[in-house]
Amino acid sequence: MTKTKYVSESLTTMTEMIFPNDTNTLGNLMGGNLMRMMDVVGAICAQKHSNRIVVTASVDNVSFKESIPLGSVVTLQAKVTRAFSSSMEVVIDVWAENIPAQERVSTNKAFFTFVAVDQSGRPIDVPISLTETDDEKALYEGALRRRQLRLVLAGRMKPSEATELKTFLNGGE
Numbered sequence: 001m002t003k004t005k006y007v008s009e010s011l012t013t014m015t016e017m018i019f020p021n022d023t024n025t026l027g028n029l030m031g032g033n034l035m036r037m038m039d040v041v042g043a044i045c046a047q048k049h050s051n052r053i054v055v056t057a058s059v060d061n062v063s064f065k066e067s068i069p070l071g072s073v074v075t076l077q078a079k080v081t082r083a084f085s086s087s088m089e090v091v092i093d094v095w096a097e098n099i100p101a102q103e104r105v106s107t108n109k110a111f112f113t114f115v116a117v118d119q120s121g122r123p124i125d126v127p128i129s130l131t132e133t134d135d136e137k138a139l140y141e142g143a144l145r146r147r148q149l150r151l152v153l154a155g156r157m158k159p160s161e162a163t164e165l166k167t168f169l170n171g172g173e
């Protein structure tokens with residue numbers, strides 16, 4: 001198996017149109033439907049990075065800055081920010097577009113964690129992620145403290161072990 005992979009190799013973009021079945025009674029995309037799309041595009045991205053079956057291990061805070069009306073074209077872009085041992089943090093950005101009006105707004109962003117598993121569902125190592133652009137490098141740098149925060153919140157890491165997070169909260173780089 002390849003031991004390293006560039007972030008750009010697994011970049012995944014999905015474009016969907018919002019139909020009546022996708023919306024709530026206000027005529028806007030249901031949050032749960034959007035989260036499903038985010039899960040799918042993120043999982044495809046993680047699969048491309050790992051060439052393995054992946055499962056969703058966690059979803060960080062998803063904020064809904066703008067509602068997405070019926071008829072919008074939604075674009076989701078998923079990018080591996082950092083691969084750890086078997087887990088990959090993937091950032092998903094969402095934009096909604098009104099094509100006739102030529103308007104495009106950023107509506108959502110969230111970090112998902114996917115874990116590559118073997119046929120028995122056991123976690124399996126994935127390639128190291130390599131960054132090229134400044135944006136990729138910044139996302140890579142922040143990934144360790146986000147991982148520590150989510151593992152502490154999930155009860156999988158002692159707060160005392162979250163050293164990177166502690167340094168950040170204390171105003172360090």
Ligand SMILES: CCCCCCCCCCCCCCCC(=O)SCCNC(=O)CCNC(=O)[C@H](O)C(C)(C)COP(=O)(O)OP(=O)(O)OC[C@H]1O[C@@H](n2cnc3c(N)ncnc32)[C@H](O)[C@@H]1OP(=O)(O)O
Binds near residue numbers: 056057088113151
């Ligand atoms: C599936 C078929 C696909 C087929 C191809 C389809 C094609 C593409 C289309 C995809 C379409 C959509 C697909 C969606 C995918 C689902 O929706 S999957 C369904 C929802 N998710 C699940 O059912 C997962 C259930 N959980 C589990 O299986 C296990 O808890 C896990 C996540 C594998 C972890 O197992 P574990 O035994 O606790 O393993 P452990 O060694 O402690 O931890 C392994 C790694 O997980 C990390 N981890 C564990 N818990 C957490 C957590 N809460 N937060 C963050 N990281 C965590 C650990 O930090 C560790 O990371 P590394 O240090 O190795 O990097």
